[in-house]
Amino acid sequence: MSPLLFGAIVFTLACYVLAMALALLRMVRGPSAQDRVLAMDLIYTIGMLVLLVLAIRYRSEMYFGAALLIALFGFVSSASMAKFLLRGEVIE
Amino acid sequence: MWIEVPVAALLAVSGLFALASAIGLVRFKTFLQRLHPPALAFTCAAWCVTLASVLYFSALGHKLALHAWLIVIFMFMTVPVTATLLARTELFRKRTGGHGADVPLALSLASEAEFTSDARPAS
Numbered sequence: 001m002s003p004l005l006f007g008a009i010v011f012t013l014a015c016y017v018l019a020m021a022l023a024l025l026r027m028v029r030g031p032s033a034q035d036r037v038l039a040m041d042l043i044y045t046i047g048m049l050v051l052l053v054l055a056i057r058y059r060s061e062m063y064f065g066a067a068l069l070i071a072l073f074g075f076v077s078s079a080s081m082a083k084f085l086l087r088g089e090v091i092e
Numbered sequence: 093m094w095i096e097v098p099v100a101a102l103l104a105v106s107g108l109f110a111l112a113s114a115i116g117l118v119r120f121k122t123f124l125q126r127l128h129p130p131a132l133a134f135t136c137a138a139w140c141v142t143l144a145s146v147l148y149f150s151a152l153g154h155k156l157a158l159h160a161w162l163i164v165i166f167m168f169m170t171v172p173v174t175a176t177l178l179a180r181t182e183l184f185r186k187r188t189g190g191h192g193a194d195v196p197l198a199l200s201l202a203s204e205a206e207f208t209s210d211a212r213p214a215s
Binding site: 001002004005007008009011012013014015016018019020021022023025026032033034035037038039041042045046048049052053055056059061064067068071072075078079082083085086 | 093096097099100101103104106107108110111113114115117118123126127130133134137138141142144145148149152157159160162163166167170173174177178180181182184185
């Protein structure tokens, strides 16, 4: 792995960590519940992107399954939280 | 390997997109404004990382490695669902919370008719 790609990976991961910290700030501070759900959705997605970048870093394809699972769980949790806020129950 | 140059560029661009979306999420004033910046991470950042991954693993294995597209295709289907549900949640909660003047009435009633059982036609 060339120093260029290594530096780009470190820069990308630093950007992701900063973005997750900012989204966490919105999640802690968010005035309404749907703000928190949106921030959680963003944190889930960026966590999935971190796994995809780590797959390039370690040249392993094992990370794709984990990234797909995180995307799946992020969607299910965000959709069910939004449904709960809308109706007061998730499954009718 | 020369393929590492576009891969590195795509990764850096994706990091900047994710950072921009988080900054927008923190700085915007109302919820319906804040609904927009995460779409930058859901589309641009995810597509850049996926493209970088496809390029890198295709060059590494000397064959086309397209399995990273699965994630982007999955997000292509799920992200609009979440965004629509959250927008309707905002309209519904603002109206029932006594801030109905901020919400256009037709929009609010349309979302309610679809989601509350009282408004369904009797069968």
